[in-house]
Amino acid sequence: MIKFKINPLTQKKIKRFRTIKRGYYSFLLLSLILGLSLFGELMVNSRALIVSYNGKLYFPTYGAIITGKTFGLEYGYETNYRELRDKFKSSSSSDWLVMPIVPWNPYENDLKEGAFPPLPPDSSVGHFLGTDTTGRDILARLFYGFRIAILFSFLLVAVNYSVGISIGSAMGYIGGKFDLFFQRLIEIWSNVPFLYIIIIISSIITPSFFSLIFIMLMFGWMFMTWQLRTSTYKEKAREYVLAAKSLGASDARIIFKHIIPNTISVIVTFVPFSVASGIAALTSLDYLGFGLPAPTPSWGELLKQGTANLNAPWIVSSVVVSMILVLMMITFIGEAVREAFDPKKYTTYE
Amino acid sequence: MRLMLFLCFLLLVGGCSKEVVKSDLDKKIAAYVSVPIPIGDVKDLDGLKWETNNNDPVFSDSAAKKGGKININMSSFPLTLRYVGPDSNDGFRSYIDGNKMGLLGIQPVTNNFIPALATAWALGKNFNSVFFKLDKDAKWSDGKPITADDYVFALEFMLSKHIIAPWYNNYAEEFFEKVVKYDDFTIGIFTKKKHSKYEMLLNYGAGYVPEPKHFFLPGLDKDWVVNYQWKVAPNTGAYNISEVKKGKSVQFKRNDNWWAKEKLYYKNRFNVDVVEIKVERDDSVAWQKFLKGELDLFYLNIPEYWHVKSDIKSVEPFAKGYINKLWFYTNAPQPNYGIFLNLDYELFKDINVRKAFGHAMNVDKVIKTVLRGDYDRQYTSQDGRNEYTNLKIIPREFSLAKVDEYMKLAGWDKRGDDGIRVKDGKRMEVVMTSGYAHHQDRMVIIMEEAKKAGIEIKLNLMDGSTAFKSMLEKQHQIAWTAWTGGILPDYWQFYHSDNAHKKQNNNFTNTDDKEMDKLIDDMRNEFDDKKKQELSRKILQREFDLAVYVPTFSVPFSRKGHWRWIQLPKERGVNDKDGPILDPFVMGRFWIDENVKAETLQGMKDGKNFPPVEIIDTTYKRKN
């Protein structure tokens, strides 16, 4: 695939994609958010960006924790930089520090006696979207929840497609009994209630990030397999494949060098939708309590909290709005990709 | 079409078979003839010192009026109306049990035994028998007299394989030698083990209930479980089930001819005529119904309900005094909520690590914040058990200094880059197994706080029964769980080395300690109640010293909202050990005042206000 150069046709497609504003801007915006979220520790974090203490600079964001003792505090666990900031401010020393925009990490519980979570949004303490039922910052949890969900989804799409593409093209290429066997298997497999199985499995083991991907792969590979089978069938009958065959190219070479690159446009149009459904699936599982283990930040968990605490509307509304925005952007991208790769939908009667 | 035919066919088949079963069984019950039963040797009764108790204070209110109906809710419909056998152990069971009387009752203030189905009792010579004179007035709710036969049958019933309740079988097998009849109204219970007086009267007096032989015996065969699934058994209490709407509601009606209604300790109790228990699957819907008066009572145990949703300053029905609130502390036995450290896990073999661990669990923070300071810290594994509880023990407080101190002794004083302790290249990482998904909020706070102490706890949250299974197999490193228990502690199953390092028992900590073993054995072989209590307190001290159990939360109170017309007895200060106050069946001390009801309903129409009522009764609150 790497050798697959950007040919003029693809360039044209990309150009067309860029003319579809809704999708193109969604793509830019989403890439930006994703890029930012990869460096999320610099924006949403309880660790300060820079601390100047006794004339020395510290950059606590990445790396080992810096204990309170380092900054002249009494405790030996990680420094509470928000308190440190207040301390610096109230003292007349020249020490200073810079906090990220949201000064909370997604795990810490902001609990004070006399104030009971969930607390409504309060920008003065940096809870721009309020806190959840255990006093964790909702914006921080949304943000890291997004990062986990989208990375999860990317990885899931990658494995699903790898398996789907290999089996699908093999089915299409080899055909015969092999094809028939997998056809039956897929028919049975896709009828097995996937959710039931996940519920049963995750009640006996606590799924981790990767085991959950594996479980979801078990039930997610069929779609791409089916698509690839069909397109391989089509490609197989094309002349260039026959030509390659007569030149003595091996089956593997034909599949990987010729057939898959030529079906790539079919594959690409499905990617955004698969990413969206990956996010939705993870969120649903978390919502039901069968997804990633607590206290992983997750949209589904926030949804669950939000519906259970409708009198704290900031929880449910922040997560529902974020979901709508993100999933809509992905869908816009998907539609735009589809249109760009499939020009005939452009023909209309004026 | 095929499908339709298939549907119709099923309808027909399903419809008929059920009817047949029903009528068969009813015929059997009607045709029942008594089977002769073993008679005891009257010599047993020679020289017995019979006791009774008619001198304790009465705990009902003579102002109580009979009548009215209350509506309460349950979260799901019962799976069966049987009280033994598969699926009988759900929440609904407590309503049935509440209407089953034992041979003896317990006066809730003095804790003395009082007559119930038996009028007098006497203990045998060797700590292994107890005798009862039955109340001749006692009748089943279907009018048949309750005689010695029903008590003899009760043991047969518990031993029967047909009830598919092996735990009952085991219990009966392990503890009962025999139950014998001397005459229709005198029985003796012989036990396999020896017991102190209190134990004997509690377990075989207050805890022994007759079973309606005429009702159960005819159908006691391999189909018993199915045939009796939805049958209402005659009972001995004030109410019995009168109407069942499958999936919707169960109605209990007061038995107007209840045999005990004029008896000393039962007068002026169980006043409401009808109790309807409706299924409300969703708590917020149930709450709305309570606010509208469709439900008369509602639990306010959850902090948010008490402090926010029923705030007497801002929430209308409470502010206007239509609904009153009662927070009533009890010192009833508490489930032993806590964290159990598995001593077979390498890390916890070191007692200093265990002690440090105890100091690293910030239970108080959870109580003070998310629980709004309402819940109490659990002190020991046996809180709320009178003299058996050791009030001197204060659980380890959250203290990073103490964690450091003990961790240093254990060689865990170094910390890694992420602040977690390390020793010989190993991180201090512990997996916590639990089946209590509803405690997740509390767990995550404790986990976060433990990080400050350099301990990383990972949560392994599973479905309740799967979690319990893995704990029984001792696969956990630490377990967040609890057992309910009666007033008498049983330490053998939790801490005796007989159960350590073996699967399928409740010694989740794998405690294997000579001193503990000796204390437990001593307590088992002691038949003097005072000494037994002392040993119990020593065992709890040992539990603390071994630092195998981190006590977490206890809820030593019952909080309810009740509509204004529900009247509480003047003498409210009765420790509701057996059941939360305002429970219609267990104590049944409240009543409905129809005049107040009319006044309130009229007042609501006219927008009239009544003084808001919020009572917090701390008479029985633990003082330290």
Next chain:
Amino acid sequence: MTAYFARRLLLIVPTFIGITLMVFTITRMVPGGPLERMMSKMQQMDQSSNVGKSTNNNSNKSSALSEDQQEQLKIYYGLDRPIYISYFIWLKKVVTFDLGTSTRYNEPVWEIIKSKFHVSLTYGLLVLVISYLVSIPMGIYKALKHSSIFDNISSAFIFIGYSIPNYVIGIGLIVIFAANLDLFPMGGFASENFSDLTMFEKFADIVWHAFLPVTSYLAASFAGMTFLMKNTMMDNLSADYVRTAMAKGLSFRKAVVGHALRNSLIPIATSFGNSISVLVMGSFLVETVFNIDGFGLLGYESVVERDYPVVLGVLVISSLLFLIGNILSDICVALVDPRVQFSE
């Protein structure tokens, strides 16, 4: 063609066996089944109940069971035989229309399933009818007016419906219309006093309760179908045969109605078969959110509560519906599309 469908019908059998055998095996293999549930309940405590009176103060009931006793319980729950034999027995019963007895309710599984049908069917039918009635004309109109203001605005709404899982839409609707504006009930199928209402009030009550859940169901199915309709319509409009027809002098209107529309309905017809399984199954997530006691929720609860006979019963119904639905789809396609000649 008859031969083709006969073959398809026959193929249902191995597929059905494959599906049920797999789920059956899983339910047997994993821990946490009915037996273990009973054990943990008896040996530990029931967390859910607030009221606790133990008539028997002896806590020693918690002693563990002997092998023999466990075996007895296994027999009671029918877990004593090897998987393949149990499966065979189960299958034999299913063939004679007996789905077994629920381990939770001790009632015939069929009775339980039956009692949920009317709820799911009501919603299913409403959703099906409304979504076809609205999305087909809407899709056509959008295709004809591609890139118009109407098309763009409606697309934006449809996109929301398309991209958001329907239960999330449901949650959003509850927050806005039930919790805040108090216009609709928070959930349920009908009011508490349903039986006291007059005929008309009953109808109004159901509609009132159905409004939000049906809207959230619709949001998803409606969006998908409208897009499908619009896209295929546009495909066909740009197809050669439409051009030819118009070149031959047919009016645009006639070309659309006579040629493009008919062909555009083919993919919609394909989806019809699947709709019937959705019709009955509903979406348990929506049912959970709105607390609707339907078929989907039953399946979900039975899995969570490990009521395996019900799990399998639900599976039998749903997989049969799905498999039959697939064949129905093909029949629909054959009816709409004269080119299709199912002969292999």
